[in-house]
Amino acid sequence: MKRAAVIGAGFGGLALAIRLQSAGIATTVFEGRDKPGGRAYVWEREGFTFDGGPTVITDPDCLRELWQLTGHDMAADVDLMPVNPFYRLNWPDGTTFDYGNDTAALHREIARLSPGDIPGYESFLEYAAAVYREGYVRLGAVPFLDFSAMVKAAPGLMRQQAWRSVYSMVSHYIEDERLREAFSFHTLLVGGNPMTTSAIYALIHKLEQDGGVWWARGGTNQLIAGMVRHFERLGGTLRLSEPVAKIHILGDRVTELETEAGAHERFDAVASNGDIVHTYRTLLGHTHRGRREAKRLMSKRWSPSLFVVHFGVTGTWPGIPHHTILFGPRYKDLLKDIFDYGVLPQDFSIYLHHPTVTDPSLAPPGHSTFYALIPVAHRGKLPLDWEQVGPLLEKRVLDEVGRRLIPDIHDRIVTKFHYTPRDFTIDLNAYQGSAFSLEPLLTQSAWFRAHNRDDSLKNLYLVGAGTHPGAGIPGVVGSAKATAGLMLEDLA
Numbered sequence: 001m002k003r004a005a006v007i008g009a010g011f012g013g014l015a016l017a018i019r020l021q022s023a024g025i026a027t028t029v030f031e032g033r034d035k036p037g038g039r040a041y042v043w044e045r046e047g048f049t050f051d052g053g054p055t056v057i058t059d060p061d062c063l064r065e066l067w068q069l070t071g072h073d074m075a076a077d078v079d080l081m082p083v084n085p086f087y088r089l090n091w092p093d094g095t096t097f098d099y100g101n102d103t104a105a106l107h108r109e110i111a112r113l114s115p116g117d118i119p120g121y122e123s124f125l126e127y128a129a130a131v132y133r134e135g136y137v138r139l140g141a142v143p144f145l146d147f148s149a150m151v152k153a154a155p156g157l158m159r160q161q162a163w164r165s166v167y168s169m170v171s172h173y174i175e176d177e178r179l180r181e182a183f184s185f186h187t188l189l190v191g192g193n194p195m196t197t198s199a200i201y202a203l204i205h206k207l208e209q210d211g212g213v214w215w216a217r218g219g220t221n222q223l224i225a226g227m228v229r230h231f232e233r234l235g236g237t238l239r240l241s242e243p244v245a246k247i248h249i250l251g252d253r254v255t256e257l258e259t260e261a262g263a264h265e266r267f268d269a270v271a272s273n274g275d276i277v278h279t280y281r282t283l284l285g286h287t288h289r290g291r292r293e294a295k296r297l298m299s300k301r302w303s304p305s306l307f308v309v310h311f312g313v314t315g316t317w318p319g320i321p322h323h324t325i326l327f328g329p330r331y332k333d334l335l336k337d338i339f340d341y342g343v344l345p346q347d348f349s350i351y352l353h354h355p356t357v358t359d360p361s362l363a364p365p366g367h368s369t370f371y372a373l374i375p376v377a378h379r380g381k382l383p384l385d386w387e388q389v390g391p392l393l394e395k396r397v398l399d400e401v402g403r404r405l406i407p408d409i410h411d412r413i414v415t416k417f418h419y420t421p422r423d424f425t426i427d428l429n430a431y432q433g434s435a436f437s438l439e440p441l442l443t444q445s446a447w448f449r450a451h452n453r454d455d456s457l458k459n460l461y462l463v464g465a466g467t468h469p470g471a472g473i474p475g476v477v478g479s480a481k482a483t484a485g486l487m488l489e490d491l492a
């Protein structure tokens with residue numbers, strides 16, 4: 001039986017491990033932390049469950065496929081609950097916009113803000129459907145190993161005006177500035193600036209409209225737990241608290257892994273789900289290939305980081321939906337501050353996560369769980385001392401949530417903590433503390449991202465946000481499909 005190792009138990013690593021194990025490859029996952037999930041880590045504090053990362057689950061079919069490979073049913077391990085509205089968008093003047101996939105309700109919402117924009121929205125939806133077919137269905141799980149694959153994909157992408165930004169495309173169809181923000185902010189969920197991210201990413205709109213937005217009962221951690229249960233049921237091995245220190249090579253092949261504890265183990269193939277710079281600079285830093293590739297990747301544009309305040313409060317809040325975006329007074333200029341100038345602005349836009357409105361099991365009875373997230377520049381652009389700044393920023397974020405939604409928030413808090421760019425570096429080996437790896441620019445997509453198989457080391461593979469198609473659960477699960485295809489072909 002052939003043996004494979006996967007370094008890292010993020011969504012991408014686990015999806016790849018399930019695919020390999022399902023195909024009869026004895027697969028071991030080495031995870032550095034004490035729990036699986038990566039960005040989808042979880043904390044339990046004083047009866048509250050705090051999911052660390054992804055909260056908006058889209059395209060559940062890409063996850064179901066992982067069970068269907070062996071004739072299993074995901075529903076036996078994970079209970080997915082629909083979330084509606086998908087998001088409530090809220091502007092400082094009190095305007096709100098509820099966004100979901102009930103067409104009549106969505107039209108009513110658009111009409112409330114700008115009746116003349118309904119035909120334009122319909123045209124935008126057609127555009128989103130076309131880029132979804134091209135960018136997600138056709139190319140979403142294709143490994144771009146050589147430039148010719150890129151050349152083949154180029155005409156389709158150019159037909160969809162992929163060189164334009166999502167915001168520019170939305171603005172082509174929609175006049176109202178608030179609606180432009182409502183239909184372009186989604187790229188932020190995968191680390192992209194709506195002003196510069198390729199219009200191909202408008203596909204997220206179609207992905208949500210068709211597949212819905214979901215929540216795993218018990219939290220995203222329960223989706224991860226279900227993936228682990230399924231992987232182990234198939235005979236796979238997950239080794240927690242076992243960080244890999246080195247990938248050993250001989251000639252053009254990987255031979256064995258060395259863990260930080262000093263254990264050596266041989267594998268026929270190795271895939272890294274860890275950060276791509278960490279993989280090359282640290283795990284392969286003793287090789288010429290590692291040093292050269294790390295240097296190349298470090299010179300690219302990296303996605304911003306995030307500052308997340310987790311808090312549990314007394315009381316329940318049926319009026320606050322599961323997902324709320326509290327826009328600040330600025331949109332374009334705020335994005336410039338985060339993506340280009342690398343400053344910490346006075347104002348911010350907040351994504352507020354309120355899981356207990358869907359699933360009260362995440363808090364003690366009569367209590368609620370929240371997180372408030374703001375994008376911040378990565379550590380390369382904004383080298384702050386986060387241990388000092390963190391508590392101050394936490395207060396400002398909570399004050400703003402208090403001002404807009406929960407007036408006596410400070411009196412209600414039972415427990416709270418925050419997660420900074422520094423934590424992304426320490427916990428996840430994330431280069432510059434980036435929350436989403438490489439920025440999803442056209443010039444950093446597909447072949448221009450890190451390849452699913454290394455160009456020189458024949459049995460070394462990559463999976464996860466740094467590879468094609470990029471960050472987000474559907475993205476990294478798609479990358480696992482592309483990487484698994486290559487590995488199974490090579491191991492046959």
Ligand SMILES: Cc1cc2nc3c(=O)[nH]c(=O)nc-3n(C[C@H](O)[C@H](O)[C@H](O)COP(=O)(O)OP(=O)(O)OC[C@H]3O[C@@H](n4cnc5c(N)ncnc54)[C@H](O)[C@@H]3O)c2cc1C
Pocket residue numbers: 007008009010011012013030031032033036037038039040052053054055056057058189190242243244245273274275278283306308373427428429435436463464465466470471472473474476
């Ligand atoms: C706060 C936040 C909110 C988000 N919200 C959403 C959302 O709502 N919807 C959505 O679709 N996406 C969302 N995303 C994006 C999504 O979570 C990520 O793109 C995705 O989870 C990344 O998965 P990955 O496979 O790249 O692995 P990661 O999650 O990056 O995991 C990599 C794993 O590798 C391990 N590792 C690294 N180095 C080593 C080593 N040397 N040895 C052993 N293990 C190692 C790490 O510990 C980690 O567990 C969010 C991200 C964040 C941070």
